[in-house]
Amino acid sequence: MGSPRSVARRRITKCTFLLLLVILVTLPFTAIFDHTQNITSFLRPLWDTPPPPFEYIPHYYAENTTISNLCTLHGWSLTSEPRNVYDAILFNNELDLLELRWRELYPYVTKFIILESNMTFTGMPKPLVFDSNRARFAFAEDKIVYGLLPIPLSPDVPVDPFLIESHHRSIMNELIRRSGISDGDLLLVSDTDEIPSSHTVKLLKWCDGLPTVLHLEMRNYVYSFEFPVDYNSWRATAHIYSRWTRYRHSRQTDLILSDAGWHCSFCFRHLSEFVTKMTAYSHADRVKKREYLDYSRIQRKICRGDDLYDMLPEEYSFKSLIGKMGSVPRSASAVHLPAYLIENAEKFKFLLPGGCQRSPE
Numbered sequence: 001m002g003s004p005r006s007v008a009r010r011r012i013t014k015c016t017f018l019l020l021l022v023i024l025v026t027l028p029f030t031a032i033f034d035h036t037q038n039i040t041s042f043l044r045p046l047w048d049t050p051p052p053p054f055e056y057i058p059h060y061y062a063e064n065t066t067i068s069n070l071c072t073l074h075g076w077s078l079t080s081e082p083r084n085v086y087d088a089i090l091f092n093n094e095l096d097l098l099e100l101r102w103r104e105l106y107p108y109v110t111k112f113i114i115l116e117s118n119m120t121f122t123g124m125p126k127p128l129v130f131d132s133n134r135a136r137f138a139f140a141e142d143k144i145v146y147g148l149l150p151i152p153l154s155p156d157v158p159v160d161p162f163l164i165e166s167h168h169r170s171i172m173n174e175l176i177r178r179s180g181i182s183d184g185d186l187l188l189v190s191d192t193d194e195i196p197s198s199h200t201v202k203l204l205k206w207c208d209g210l211p212t213v214l215h216l217e218m219r220n221y222v223y224s225f226e227f228p229v230d231y232n233s234w235r236a237t238a239h240i241y242s243r244w245t246r247y248r249h250s251r252q253t254d255l256i257l258s259d260a261g262w263h264c265s266f267c268f269r270h271l272s273e274f275v276t277k278m279t280a281y282s283h284a285d286r287v288k289k290r291e292y293l294d295y296s297r298i299q300r301k302i303c304r305g306d307d308l309y310d311m312l313p314e315e316y317s318f319k320s321l322i323g324k325m326g327s328v329p330r331s332a333s334a335v336h337l338p339a340y341l342i343e344n345a346e347k348f349k350f351l352l353p354g355g356c357q358r359s360p361e
Contacts, residue, residue, distance in 0.1 A: 041312040042321065050316035054215065054234065054256040061199050067206045076207040084110040084185040085205050088176055088247060090168050091116040093129045093276055094192040095136070096269055096348065101195045102140050103340035108201045109188075112140055113179050115172050117149040120280035123159030147175040161284065172247040183242050190236035191249070194218055195338065196261040204238050212240045213253045216260035223266055224351045225337055227305045227328040233263035262338065266308065269350050271295045271358050278308065286311065295360055303356040305330065 060073040068078045087109045091098065102112055120126045128148065130137075137144065149171050151164070181187065186204055188196060196216055204210060218233040234256055239245045268274055275293050278284065286309040291297060301308050305328035313324040332353050334342065341348050349355040 038310075038312045041314055044314065045316055045318050045321065048316060051251065052254065054217075055254045056217070057214075057255060057257045059200070059258040059260060061203070067202065070203055071207040074203070074207065076209040079206055079208040082205045084182070085188065085201060086111050086113055086176065086179060086181050086185060086241070087188045088113040088172060089115075089190065089192045090172060091130050091192055092120070092126075092280060093273055094268070095129065095133055096351070097193050097195070097264060097267055098130070099136065100338045100341055100348070101192065102137065104195060104198050104338045105201055106140055106143070108198060108205050109143060110185070111145050111179050111181075112143050113145045113147070113172075113175055115147040115149060115168065115175055117151055117168060119151040119164065121161040121165045121168075122280055122284045123161070123164065124280060126280065145175065145179045147171065161281070169247050169249070176245075176247060181241050185241045187239040187241045187245060188236070189239065189247055189249070190216070193265060193267060194233065194236040194261065194263045196236065196238075198339070200257070200260040210238075210240060211253065211255050212242075213255070214238045215251070215253060215256040217256050217258050218261045218263040219259065221262060221264045221267065222305070222328055223302045224355060225262070225264065225267075225334065225341075226330055226351075226353045226356065228331050229328055230324075231259070236261065236263075264351070267351055269358065271298055271360050274298050274302075274308070274358075299358060302358060 057074065060070055071078045085105075085108055087101075087105055089098075089101075089112075091114050098114075102109075105112075114130060116128060116130050118126055118128065130146070131148070134141075134146075149168060151167075176187065186201075188201070190196070194216075195218075200216065204214075214237065215234050216236040216238060217231055218236060219231050220229040220233045221227055222229055234251070235249050237248075237252060238257075266274060266277065268277070275295075275298070278287055278293060287293065288309070292309065298308065300306070313321055315321040315324065330353070334345075334352050341351060345352060350358060
């Protein structure tokens with residue numbers, strides 16, 4: 001029988017061994033749990049099938065070219081009377097992008113239809129940001145059709161972000177019908193940060209022979225127009241309105257008009273707005289750790305062009321996935337952007353090359 005000291009030593013050794021064994025066994029599972037999203041994204045080309053390809057309509061435009069000539073180049077004809085245009089969006093908190101959007105489209109839009117709610121898609125109470133800042137949009141007041149969707153807030157009711165988002169889109173259909181829209185008018189459907197260019201809307205306003213539904217391809221940007229990503233934004237749509245038209249943010253046709261605008265994702269002035277969107281929209285489950293909402297971390301991600309969630313690109317081929325891994329390259333170009341942005345470059349310098357620094361509030 002060993003001495004008490006040797007017995008104690010053997011017990012310590014056994015405990016240390018068991019502790020190391022537990023660590024070695026659990027570490028891989030912890031790593032897998034932490035990186036499940038990235039593992040799934042990296043293997044996506046193996047398990048997911050890409051949607052059918054779009055049929056791209058070439059988009060012709062040059063300054064001082066007549067609208068009649070542009071209609072002809074697209075295979076359409078000049079209408080005898082321009083159609084009314086209705087622009088419909090669900091609004092969260094993107095005040096700066098909303099101003100750029102409405103300034104860009106004001107000459108061609110008949111009514112701006114905007115719906116906001118007192119609840120985010122994730123069930124969090126939300127201030128009425130547009131209603132509180134309506135004076136900023138006095139230039140468009142005569143064209144605004146505003147809808148408020150009050151949702152009872154109850155901590156006892158489970159929240160499904162996608163169901164809440166679907167409810168918003170259903171109420172938007174009612175608001176559109178009450179806006180004065182008629183059959184044959186043009187309805188633009190997109191998120192606030194998906195901004196059609198003015199010359200695109202002018203083309204669709206003045207040309208006859210358009211498809212009844214048309215997706216609008218937009219150039220993707222992240223954080224500002226300093227970080228162009230690709231041309232894969234397609235969810236915005238233009239509809240020749242009829243009683244069957246519905247507000248949807250999903251694929252509705254194979255036809256898409258090339259290079260029709262800008263999609264600027266997470267293009268906010270303040271760091272607090274980044275946190276609001278990260279916790280409020282349907283994919284809030286991507287916030288895996290509390291540190292993702294840290295202002296200093298978000299600021300570093302913005303200036304480096306890195307993903308806020310440390311996620312891999314969602315692509316259907318390894319070639320595309322590997323090509324987009326890492327930081328988004330900077331661009332020094334501020335050409336072919338919304339006119340009001342360039343005319344007010346100092347006000348919107350955070351959206352332009354060299355303006356990655358953000359204020360907290």
